Amino acid sequence: MAAKELITTVTVGAGGAASIDFTSIPQTYTDLVLVLSGRTSRPSTAFGDTVNIAFNGSTASFSNRLLEGNGSSAYSEIGTRAIGYLPAGVATANTFGSISLTIPNYAGSANKSYSVDSVHENNASSGISDIIAGLWSSSAAITSISLTSNTGYNFVQHSTASLYGFNKGSDGVTTVA
Amino acid sequence: MPSPKYTALANITLGSTTSTVTFGSIPSTYRDLYIVIDALGSGGADDVVMQINGDTTYSNYIRTLITGNGTSPDWASYSGANANTVKLTYYGSVISAERANIQVHVLDYSATNKHKTYLARANRAGSGVDANVSRWVNTSAITSVLLKPAGSSFATGSTFTLYGVK
């Protein structure tokens, strides 16, 4: 058993995908880390698209607070399921955003507090950067994760998401009390 | 020859309300430390303090952060004899009513030719989100890390996990 292991990677194929899904997540790890390299097919009227998360098929009981910059100004907002903003539409072609999501104790019986760092990227002044504090107010263990576009568009081909599991442990030397 | 990046060093899940959690006897054989905290406080909103090698002198720490509370962004910086220098959180504090999580990256923790600079991301959805950088103004290798709420305790079920990073 390693301290961090790859669970699986999802790669979006030709034609795109309405969602990126991780199902039957093993319950044997301590924490989950999900990294997403993505872009959506939202058309040219926009330069990006919010990504939403769902756990166990549920879109209820999510809350978040974020600090965001758009390349010119910074602001803070309250939301629910957003985990970041990906390039789309008029954003520089072939450019994908980068999101890292950490969920401690995903398999436990407490509410699930999670952390997100998200960047969008675009060879233009507009580029969205986020740090996000999220909460799923559910005691259920997370067994599946679904990512979708907030506007209902697809993740484009070549979007990828990798899910990792951290295993807590002890080296027999370090103490904790 | 590549080496596995992470090694799990120690972890604890609190079985009762606890005022401090200390990782000790940290070996010097890694490059960085990675700490993951998932916690409730024992009362009202309270910042999480991190002290290194038992050093409780505020002026030995310097800290700056950016934060958002859902309404406005903010920035802060602390130095000198200010109790905020040893904290990891601002709006991402712990509280009894809601779970918060914090990740801390301590780079070059065992180097004896550097002060210790560490990055922290603190998150509590009902309060806000922080990104923090701090420097412990000391070239000693880090052998212990103490974590505690500034004025209260961690609640039962809070978890603390320490990894070494090669």
Place this chain on the structure above:
Amino acid sequence: MGVYSLTKSSIKNWVKYPNMMAGSAYIDPASDWLITETILGSSAASVTFDVSALAAQGYKHLQIRMAAKTLGTDPYAQVAIRFNGDSGTNYSNHSLYGNETSVVSSNGISGTSLYFDGVAGGATSGAYGAAVVDILDFASTAKNKTARALMGRINQNRIFLNSGAWLSTSAITSIGITDGYSLSFAAGSRFSLYASKG
């Protein structure tokens, strides 16, 4: 005598071998690996990582960790990161950070490097910056390459969420890191390259 079902999830600390042949090497399930690191014994103008072999070895994402400072008298510095030696105007940059007064968001268009602020300058002995830089899908030939970095320094105290894109669909084969103000990195600066399976 009972019949029991033995599943992988019920086994602790299991190890995997590719086959039953004698001498078959154990497969370490770790996803993330330290590939190489440079710790400067004396000042140096640049650090370069050759990553050309990593994709074939099954790695999908890269991470660079830096505890670095530059020479000079300023408290601040930034790294300039280039991929495959590309010095053309093929990089975009964005940053969310505190500037000692407020939270700021900035941008850079058509630059000649990824310019990531957050490294320490040489003003204070012992003060090095801290940086964790992630590059996902570094070898994809269908995507431009996006980097995301959490960086900070205490000296002109600033914390940054930096990002940038290399506007090329070429696989990254090398990563060059220099100081954005053309100074040298100080002795003791450390640059570590990690790679993740994916």
